[in-house]
Amino acid sequence: MASKSYDTFKYLRSGKYDWKVQARVLNLWRGYTKKENLSNPSIYYYWIVSVAEYMHLFLDIQIIFSRETKISDLEESDVFIEKVAFDFYDLGDLEELSKQTTYLIDVVGVIEEAELNLAKFKNRLGEPQTQIKFHICDGNSRVKVTFWDAFAELFHEAIEEGFEWPLIVIIGSGRVTLWKEEVDISNVGATTFYINYNHYSVNHLRNMLKEKNFIEEQNTILKKEPVPLLNIKEIKELPEEYLEKQVLCNVKVKKVNTQQNWFKHICTSCYEEAKKVNGKFNCICGPRDVPYPEKWFNLCVVCCDSTGEIEIVLENVAGQKCYGKHVCDILDEDDESNFPKSLNTIEDEDYKFQIAIQNGKGPMESKKFVAKDIVSEKYPNNNDDNQPRPLEESYAEHSTSTFHLDTLSEIN
DNA sequence: CTCTATCGCAGGAGATCAGA
DNA sequence: TCTGATCTCCTGCGATAGAG
Numbered sequence: 001m002a003s004k005s006y007d008t009f010k011y012l013r014s015g016k017y018d019w020k021v022q023a024r025v026l027n028l029w030r031g032y033t034k035k036e037n038l039s040n041p042s043i044y045y046y047w048i049v050s051v052a053e054y055m056h057l058f059l060d061i062q063i064i065f066s067r068e069t070k071i072s073d074l075e076e077s078d079v080f081i082e083k084v085a086f087d088f089y090d091l092g093d094l095e096e097l098s099k100q101t102t103y104l105i106d107v108v109g110v111i112e113e114a115e116l117n118l119a120k121f122k123n124r125l126g127e128p129q130t131q132i133k134f135h136i137c138d139g140n141s142r143v144k145v146t147f148w149d150a151f152a153e154l155f156h157e158a159i160e161e162g163f164e165w166p167l168i169v170i171i172g173s174g175r176v177t178l179w180k181e182e183v184d185i186s187n188v189g190a191t192t193f194y195i196n197y198n199h200y201s202v203n204h205l206r207n208m209l210k211e212k213n214f215i216e217e218q219n220t221i222l223k224k225e226p227v228p229l230l231n232i233k234e235i236k237e238l239p240e241e242y243l244e245k246q247v248l249c250n251v252k253v254k255k256v257n258t259q260q261n262w263f264k265h266i267c268t269s270c271y272e273e274a275k276k277v278n279g280k281f282n283c284i285c286g287p288r289d290v291p292y293p294e295k296w297f298n299l300c301v302v303c304c305d306s307t308g309e310i311e312i313v314l315e316n317v318a319g320q321k322c323y324g325k326h327v328c329d330i331l332d333e334d335d336e337s338n339f340p341k342s343l344n345t346i347e348d349e350d351y352k353f354q355i356a357i358q359n360g361k362g363p364m365e366s367k368k369f370v371a372k373d374i375v376s377e378k379y380p381n382n383n384d385d386n387q388p389r390p391l392e393e394s395y396a397e398h399s400t401s402t403f404h405l406d407t408l409s410e411i412n
Numbered sequence: 413c414t415c416t417a418t419c420g421c422a423g424g425a426g427a428t429c430a431g432a
Numbered sequence: 433t434c435t436g437a438t439c440t441c442c443t444g445c446g447a448t449a450g451a452g
Contacts, residue, residue, distance in 0.1 A: 119452095129414075131452070146452075148414050179452075186452095187414080 024081040092141035094183045097176045104173035108201045109136025111167040118156050144184045151187045168202045170194040233307035246356050253346045257300035258339040263327045265293035295327035318371040
């Protein structure tokens with residue numbers, strides 16, 4: 001048997017038990033076996049003892065390792081196998097894939113957000129968790145991506161490394177789920193990411209980005225209406241039909257209102273405000289306590305420009321961007337229950353707010369102005385001097401033990 | 413291991429049975 | 433009665449789904 005030549009994945013089939021293949025482990029993460037561990041990713045050959053017929057959407061076979069499977073290292077110079085291989089899916093096809101839990105998927109897309117921030121919160125069990133959320137777009141569709149905890153922090157560190165924006169990301173072996181009726185790609189142990197990687201798919205997207213209509217098409221997908229830039233006088237005079245619409249406005253923060261609550265408690269399930277009743281937080285989404293509500297900015301500031309003054313409520317995203325901190329960070333620093341003095345630091349600063357016009361609370365207040373975001377000029381930034389910078393290694397949470405070789409079968 | 417809750421299976425320990 | 437084989441119950445762990 002030792003002299004037997006290698007089989008290729010293309011010809012593997014069930015019913016025969018002594019296949020011998022050369023393969024590169026593209027992705028390796030810790031699984032659950034009681035005794036045996038496998039070492040770091042490298043090249044192996046395997047005696048495939050059983051090839052199970054496996055009925056599914058994408059691949060014809062699944063390779064199962066048994067006690068009889070023999071694995072040997074191969075020298076890099078002995079074989080030529082690509083170091084990466086992706087099996088990309090269109091972002092528009094992911095909804096169907098979100099209904100299954102067997103397979104992980106590879107996608108590539110342009111990150112839409114101009115800035116990506118880590119969100120820290122406590123889950124319903126009081127455990128601190130970290131997440132980073134963004135959307136990717138392939139020119140035809142867009143999907144939400146949520147990375148969790150250490151993987152989110154790894155991703156956040158990676159994007160700080162000075163890549164060309166907009167970032168083009170390949171997500172390898174992401175898990176597709178439906179979250180609040182929206183397709184969401186999240187990470188599992190196997191998930192990897194490659195930022196501005198030197199791959200034809202990335203180069204293709206970047207070429208598309210240079211065409212004018214990519215951004216236009218993307219905006220069409222987002223059904224974004226252009227947001228008008230108005231001054232304070234114009235905003236105040238907006239007619240009723242502008243309720244629930246958004247405008248942009250360049251303002252200077254004149255005064256931070258220290259007389260009102262500067263943050264509110266948010267239910268971690270439905271993101272509505274949680275109210276304190278008898279010492280416990282309750283939410284409208286169901287008869288349950290919210291033991292660890294999130295804390296979101298809800299800070300009143302008086303702003304001005306050359307045409308007048310206006311009171312604006314900074315919501316969470318705008319507040320985080322103003323201070324570069326989360327509410328809990330400010331609370332940690334200022335453990336007094338009084339209004340934190342550090343909140344005054346934005347006075348006399350200039351901002352371009354994206355403001356939603358909302359219904360006021362009472363007869364004295366017909367309209368309310370809520371800053372949803374701060375507009376950054378960072379995106380898009382096609383600076384040709386800034387060449388895409390591929391990562392030498394993918395970022396992944398590699399550990400030891402079992403393999404998932406779903407993507408390998410496409411190599412040969 | 414994302415983390416947690418839950419389900420289901422594998423395997424160990426002890427009980428039971430059959431044959432010498 | 434002893435010993436080995438088989439059966440049953442229980443526990444712990446792996447797999448999976450769901451949450452944020």
